[in-house]
Amino acid sequence: MKSRRDFIKRSTIMGVGLSVAPNIIFADNMGHLKEKLRIGMIGVGLRGTNHLENLLLRDDVLITAICDIDKNRIDLCLSKITERNFSKPKIFGKDEYDYLNLLELKEVDAVIISTPWLWHTRMAVDAMKAGKYTGLEVSAANTLEECWDLVNAHEETGTHLMILENVNYRRDILAVLNMVRKEVFGELVHFRCGYQHDLRNVKFNNGEQPYGGGVEFGEKGISEARWRTQHSLLRNADVYPTHGLGPIAVMADINRGNRFVSLTSHSTKAIGLHNYIVSHPNGGENHPNSKLKWKQGDVITTTLETARGETIIITHDCNLPRPYSLGFRVQGAKGVTEFDYHTRRIYIEGKNSSHQWSDMDTWFKEYDHPLWQRYGDIANQAGHGGIDFFVINAFVKCARQNIAPPMDAYDAATWSAVTPLSEASIENNGEPQNYPDFTRGNWIKQKPYNWIKDSY
Amino acid sequence: MKSRRDFIKRSTIMGVGLSVAPNIIFADNMGHLKEKLRIGMIGVGLRGTNHLENLLLRDDVLITAICDIDKNRIDLCLSKITERNFSKPKIFGKDEYDYLNLLELKEVDAVIISTPWLWHTRMAVDAMKAGKYTGLEVSAANTLEECWDLVNAHEETGTHLMILENVNYRRDILAVLNMVRKEVFGELVHFRCGYQHDLRNVKFNNGEQPYGGGVEFGEKGISEARWRTQHSLLRNADVYPTHGLGPIAVMADINRGNRFVSLTSHSTKAIGLHNYIVSHPNGGENHPNSKLKWKQGDVITTTLETARGETIIITHDCNLPRPYSLGFRVQGAKGVTEFDYHTRRIYIEGKNSSHQWSDMDTWFKEYDHPLWQRYGDIANQAGHGGIDFFVINAFVKCARQNIAPPMDAYDAATWSAVTPLSEASIENNGEPQNYPDFTRGNWIKQKPYNWIKDSY
Numbered sequence: 041m042k043s044r045r046d047f048i049k050r051s052t053i054m055g056v057g058l059s060v061a062p063n064i065i066f067a068d069n070m071g072h073l074k075e076k077l078r079i080g081m082i083g084v085g086l087r088g089t090n091h092l093e094n095l096l097l098r099d100d101v102l103i104t105a106i107c108d109i110d111k112n113r114i115d116l117c118l119s120k121i122t123e124r125n126f127s128k129p130k131i132f133g134k135d136e137y138d139y140l141n142l143l144e145l146k147e148v149d150a151v152i153i154s155t156p157w158l159w160h161t162r163m164a165v166d167a168m169k170a171g172k173y174t175g176l177e178v179s180a181a182n183t184l185e186e187c188w189d190l191v192n193a194h195e196e197t198g199t200h201l202m203i204l205e206n207v208n209y210r211r212d213i214l215a216v217l218n219m220v221r222k223e224v225f226g227e228l229v230h231f232r233c234g235y236q237h238d239l240r241n242v243k244f245n246n247g248e249q250p251y252g253g254g255v256e257f258g259e260k261g262i263s264e265a266r267w268r269t270q271h272s273l274l275r276n277a278d279v280y281p282t283h284g285l286g287p288i289a290v291m292a293d294i295n296r297g298n299r300f301v302s303l304t305s306h307s308t309k310a311i312g313l314h315n316y317i318v319s320h321p322n323g324g325e326n327h328p329n330s331k332l333k334w335k336q337g338d339v340i341t342t343t344l345e346t347a348r349g350e351t352i353i354i355t356h357d358c359n360l361p362r363p364y365s366l367g368f369r370v371q372g373a374k375g376v377t378e379f380d381y382h383t384r385r386i387y388i389e390g391k392n393s394s395h396q397w398s399d400m401d402t403w404f405k406e407y408d409h410p411l412w413q414r415y416g417d418i419a420n421q422a423g424h425g426g427i428d429f430f431v432i433n434a435f436v437k438c439a440r441q442n443i444a445p446p447m448d449a450y451d452a453a454t455w456s457a458v459t460p461l462s463e464a465s466i467e468n469n470g471e472p473q474n475y476p477d478f479t480r481g482n483w484i485k486q487k488p489y490n491w492i493k494d495s496y
Numbered sequence: 497m498k499s500r501r502d503f504i505k506r507s508t509i510m511g512v513g514l515s516v517a518p519n520i521i522f523a524d525n526m527g528h529l530k531e532k533l534r535i536g537m538i539g540v541g542l543r544g545t546n547h548l549e550n551l552l553l554r555d556d557v558l559i560t561a562i563c564d565i566d567k568n569r570i571d572l573c574l575s576k577i578t579e580r581n582f583s584k585p586k587i588f589g590k591d592e593y594d595y596l597n598l599l600e601l602k603e604v605d606a607v608i609i610s611t612p613w614l615w616h617t618r619m620a621v622d623a624m625k626a627g628k629y630t631g632l633e634v635s636a637a638n639t640l641e642e643c644w645d646l647v648n649a650h651e652e653t654g655t656h657l658m659i660l661e662n663v664n665y666r667r668d669i670l671a672v673l674n675m676v677r678k679e680v681f682g683e684l685v686h687f688r689c690g691y692q693h694d695l696r697n698v699k700f701n702n703g704e705q706p707y708g709g710g711v712e713f714g715e716k717g718i719s720e721a722r723w724r725t726q727h728s729l730l731r732n733a734d735v736y737p738t739h740g741l742g743p744i745a746v747m748a749d750i751n752r753g754n755r756f757v758s759l760t761s762h763s764t765k766a767i768g769l770h771n772y773i774v775s776h777p778n779g780g781e782n783h784p785n786s787k788l789k790w791k792q793g794d795v796i797t798t799t800l801e802t803a804r805g806e807t808i809i810i811t812h813d814c815n816l817p818r819p820y821s822l823g824f825r826v827q828g829a830k831g832v833t834e835f836d837y838h839t840r841r842i843y844i845e846g847k848n849s850s851h852q853w854s855d856m857d858t859w860f861k862e863y864d865h866p867l868w869q870r871y872g873d874i875a876n877q878a879g880h881g882g883i884d885f886f887v888i889n890a891f892v893k894c895a896r897q898n899i900a901p902p903m904d905a906y907d908a909a910t911w912s913a914v915t916p917l918s919e920a921s922i923e924n925n926g927e928p929q930n931y932p933d934f935t936r937g938n939w940i941k942q943k944p945y946n947w948i949k950d951s952y
Contacts, residue, residue, distance in 0.1 A: 226771075229764045229816065230795040238851070304760040304926045308685045309805030315682075315829050339686040339827065341799050341807055345926070349765030351797055353809070360685065361845035362832050363853050371795065373771050376818050382853055383839070389817035395694070397819050397838055470760045470801070470928035 077440045080105035080148040080172070082139045082163055084113045086250065086263060087177060088154030092117055094422050094432045096124040101436055104147045107132035107139045139163055143170035150439040152204070153177060156267035161186035168199040173439040175204050178282040180452035184460045184476065187453035191478045194449035202435050202445030203452035205286035207366065209430035212379055212400070213287045214409035216370055220291045221492050222407070224388060225372030228292060232369035233284030234355030238362050240316045243269040255316065255323035272336040276307050277463030278356040279336070282455045284366050286447065288352055291370060295450045296488040300475040303344045305462035307337030312359030342462045354458060410494030434496040446489050446496070453478040533896045536561035536604035536628070538595045538619055540569045542706065542719060543633060544610030548573055550878050550888045552580040557892055560603045563588035563595045595619055599626035606895040608660070609633060612723035617642035624655040629895040631658050634738040636908035640916045640932065643909035647934045650905035658891050658901030659908035661742035663822065665886035668835055668856070669743045670865035672826055676747045677948050678863070680844060681828030684748060688825035689740030690811030694818050696772045699725040711772065711779035728792040732763050733919030734812040735792070738911045740822050742903065744808055747826060751906045752944040756931040759800045761918035763793030768815030798918045810914060866950030890952035902945050902952070909934040
């Protein structure tokens, strides 16, 4: 392999980031790194398969094991692996706990967990205990106890956990983060974010296709409807906070010079899912699901206070007809931006005409993140507009070096804790909830991660 | 006057709403109305003068008294009155309590109160006790006790109070209200509104001009800076909720089949006003005002819960550089609109492409409110894009008939109560505050006011 490494180093110097058949060359000049990261995939539904596809484009990983209880998904992944000329992995999935056998393999350095939410924490904890560098899909945890489990397992084992929050790598998000670091907005004051996504045809399907076509869920549904919908039935909470909160937490230096201090949360009534069931051509008033009482309010508003005196509004809005939006707002002493897919506007004092927004395009160009400048062309081949490339790239690069990831166990716990805390506040009429300090006080000396670099 | 009335009636039948020199003809065919409403103006600063100018365009009012402690304002108003060939009013203002002498005049049927906030409730209560139909500028009250004072004075005297919330008459607001009533959004779920207005050059001036030019306020400032800024210095509260909340309260049938049940409120740190003072060319680090500790957080977020299970987010954001926005959102089972001066977009299931907003223009046209269709041409001559015409028109028409106004003492109390309740919540770390029921339970039988008509 020596000559290969030398070639990689030379090509790195000559300019990395170009796609070279058959695999993209990713190796950087990074001290003591593993030759190739040997990855075990735990869960290869739609999300896990997407991660696998991105991994199969790389030359710095091997897929040594795959685990899923659905044989069809295993077969699909094996065909993709063969197609890309990767070695065949070991297969697990004879029952729900077979992932424990995967974790015993010496030929697995790292795992990527893309399973239903209720499996996230327990699998991640087991993976850390087995010494596997752990990549965990969002949300990381369902309860406060699980949040602590992630932190405690990391501290007890010394094994790293990275929460795979892809939105943190969106081009607009990283440009705004760049602007934040360069103090375009001045001292930060207020943020907004959320998950405003009409998920009705994700929460319900006909048991044959993943999206829509019916009003079934649970055992009669497939894909996310099989497990995700139950959370809407029984929990009144912001069950999916990290896509919005992850990027804002980084901008606000949460756990690294700042922390969440408290929150309150309020829920509206729950009418969206019931309406969907009764008005669906395959549903109706007589469908048994029309009798269900949905616990999750249609719009959930959570307001966080930070130690530095900022506030953050998080919105969860997934049961009503509406355009997709994460609804970002970043506001400081010098100005404010509101941006997402449909809105991209900014006002900076002295740069704008009084009371007039301007478009973000020139700002996005000027503050385009080094990562996107370097890898943008490759990233655009990956899922979700390129962000899946970046989150996997960061995971692989950190795992190869066995260093702390940019979004770690403390972040996973902190961002995910919105779920149980919002639930408690809603259940208690908006009562404020103190935020646990998962860093055990270390946020006051922890330095912000260097997000403004071009490697990962 | 008989022949005049007959002429008015005829012209009404032929088509009302056209501007006729010297005065606009407003009289409708309304049962037992006063020949002309005799109005006393209490406070004729910038806002009161604006009301006066709109009154002087009408043929159904007389200005019989004016009160202001600033002789210059009195002189200005007298010249305007003379110019429009109205009879000269009696003048009051020898001291701050001279308005009590105005209230004793038999030749005053109604008063319009446009004074600094701390005078609003006490003057309105005195006016009701004197039997004067009372128009009161926003906000109506500063404390919970004052909110009750308004309601109690109304109930004890039987005299009507109208809160002069002009934003309720904005063309877009009334079109959306029309859409709400016609169930375009289906069952309502969630609302947003607020007052996001960079007021720094209102809160500070040089003592010579009303807006900007310096960092003085209080005794060294003039106009609003003389009294308004002190509220930012000493109160951490949403001190100005009604421009946003008034329109939403009407859409949500508050006090008329619905009510506010509770709220929580969160404040950011306060840096905007200090930054303004120290960076202003006439301010600086050595200016005495740079030593002040401002109590009012720069962004204040309040979330209300209603009896029907909706939530309402109200934002107060007046100390930072930003474009003006009241930030409206109205969301229901069928769709959502976000609209204001810079954003006017809507998504209605079945009418829009999936996940795509559409522009509101055609909707605004289709649902244009009858009031605007009738009076739009006249209104556009008045202040604030026409809305000042409508609020004064409604006041005059209701007062002439001595009937309950569209926005009454209960609304004034309910909308204004956000100030003390948000203050209590902020001071107690976001603790939820139960909302007083100013209707004493009558909201459950009170019918919504008929806002969808073309008269007022």
